[in-house]
Amino acid sequence: MFxxxxxxxxxEQEERVCTDITEDACKHAPKNYFLILISNVLTKLGDTMSNPKTVLTWLMSYVNSPVYLISMIVPIRESGSMIPQIALASYVNTKAIRKWIWIVGAIFQCIAIASIGVIALYFEGATAGWLIIIAVIIFSISRSLSSLSSKDITGKAIPKTRRGxxxxxxxxxxxxxxxxxGIYILYTSQEDADIxxxxxxxFFAAAMWLIASLVYVQIKEFPGETTSKKEASKGNSILSKFSLLKTDTQFRNFVIARSLLLCSALTAPFYVLLAQKYVGKESYLLGxxxxxxxxxxxxxxxxxGKLADKSSKNVMAIAVLIASGLGILIFCIITFVETFRDANWLYPIAFFILGIAHEGVRMGRKTYVVDMATGNDRTNYVSVSNTIIGIILIITGGLSALVSLISTEGIILVLSLFGVYGAYRSYRLPNVEG
Structure with missing residues (x-):
């Protein structure tokens, strides 16, 4: 069946493609393909139902957590899963089989998210806020383990031109x-949904990670490249990993390009703010x-995905251009066309286009980093780039404070202009697909 x-x-009509994986791994590629697909679908669904920008923020507000704690939830969730990766990479590199690292990470993510549900039921105020912050920190560190190991497992189990x-x-x-x-929440928002x-x-979101871990157990993973514990303690220090940015030109250029691609993610909340400002805060808009x-x-x-298997760097460039073009257009509409800026259809449509662009950015940069290297090099690339992006996210997370100094649409414009330059830097990267 698989x-x-x-x-x-x-x-695939002729002989199976086995590029960049072993013959043994190729035999199990079909089954592993769908096991990885199912587990990733489950965790993505869990992410949606515990989204920090919507559900977690709503929960913290409902239990009367202080505003300063609510403002911390998004940068901690986004960057907290990236920054620890450079420290955890040395440990991951010592393991020939890494699916168990992913599974442990998934189980702790389940526990952390479930604890948020318990906290919301039994605590209020600053106590609830701080407990939720602690749970999110545990979630983020656990997510680091899963993120680090998943890229290498995919690289060992799935051939090139199939990963995208x-x-x-x-x-x-x-x-x-x-x-x-979304439809379910839209429907229930018409009623008086309580805590x-x-x-x-x-709780349902937490269960997704538990079920995903049970699926992941069944993946057939073969031993890969490892680093001894002695080598890990000496030659793979945090500073030595950061030296990749100096010695590896291709990797350095990828990190620069990826940093500029953040506009597709960072502009999203500002579209929501514009909708609330010019249309209103009706619950149907969230749905x-x-x-x-x-x-x-x-x-x-x-x-x-199909385009990324042909040229992931072109996907990065095209997708961020769409996001940047949209941002520039929205700025012009808000600034010069007052009739359109009050239209309730404008912002969901803009968010839809931005969603398409953001999927392309994510697909392109994830495929690129997996195809760019093998073995421990891949793990080091992922850990260093994610750590740097995490730091950048914390810094740019402070952009919300700029709202009081410049307009919301002005922030979208600035981020979009960075995205245009990101498209140029992405296009200049070499192809890694063959």
């Missing part, structure tokens, strides 16, 4: 489920934004 379906979704499609199908299937969640409903939503994101994933992810 064999036939694998050939169908990858349009895997990510595309994963995001597309998850998008369908996200769409269902119990949202806590149970969090529409979630639905728009789900549809964008369903439509665009398989296409981006």
């Amino acid at each position: 064999e036939k379906l694998y050939r169908y979704v990858n349009n 499609r895997l990510k595309g199908y994963t995001t597309s299937v998850a998008g369908i489920l996200v769409l269902a969640v 119990t409903f949202y806590s149970y939503l969090i 529409l934004f979630i639905i728009a994101k789900g549809i964008a994933s369903i439509i665009s992810s398989p296409i981006w």
Whole structure:
């Protein structure tokens, strides 16, 4: 069953492609392909139902947590899973089999998210806020373990020219489920949903990581390149890993390009702020934004995935250009066309287009870093780049403070201009797909 379906979704009619993986791994590629797909779909669904920008922020507000604690939740969630990776990479590099690291990370993510549901039910005020912050920190560190190991497992189990499609199908299937969640929340928002409903939503999200870990256990992973504990303590220090930025020109250019691509992610909350400012804070808008994101994933992810298998750096460039062009257009509309800026259809449509662009950016840069290297080099690339991006996210997370100094649409414009330069830097990268 796995064999036939694998050939169908990858349009593989002749001899199986085994590029960049061993013969043993190639034999198990079809089954591993779908096990990775299912587990990733489950964790993506869990992410949606515990999104820090929506559900977690709402929970903290509901239990009367201080505003300063609520403002910390997004940068901690986003950057907290990246910054520890450079310290954890040395440990990961000593393991020939790394799926167990992913599984341990998933189980602790389940525990951390479930604890947030319990906290929301039984605590209030600053106590609840600080406890949720602690839970998010535990979640983020656990996520680092899963993120670090997953890239190498995919690189060992799935051949080149199939990895982008895997990510595309994963995001597309998850998008369908996200769409269902958005419709469900839109429907229930018409009723008086209490804290119990949202806590149970969090519990359901936590269960996704537990189920995903049970699926991941079944992956057939073969031993890969390792570093001895002695070498890890001497030659793989944090400083030595950062030296990759100096010695590896291609990697350095990728990190610069990836930093500039952040505009597709960082502008998203400002579109929501614009909608609240010019349309209102009606609950149906939240449902529409979630639905728009789900549809964008369903439509665009398989296409981006196939294109990424041909040239992931071109996907990065095209996708960020779409996000930047949209941002510049929205700035012009808000500044010069007052009739359109009050239209309630403008912002969900803009969010839909931004969702398409962001999926392309994510698909392109994830495929690029997996295809750029093998073995421990891949793990080091992922850890260093993610740590740097995490630091940048913390710094740029302070952009919200600039809202009082410049307009919201002005921030979108500035980030979009950085994105244009990011498209240029992405296009200049060498191809790594063959």
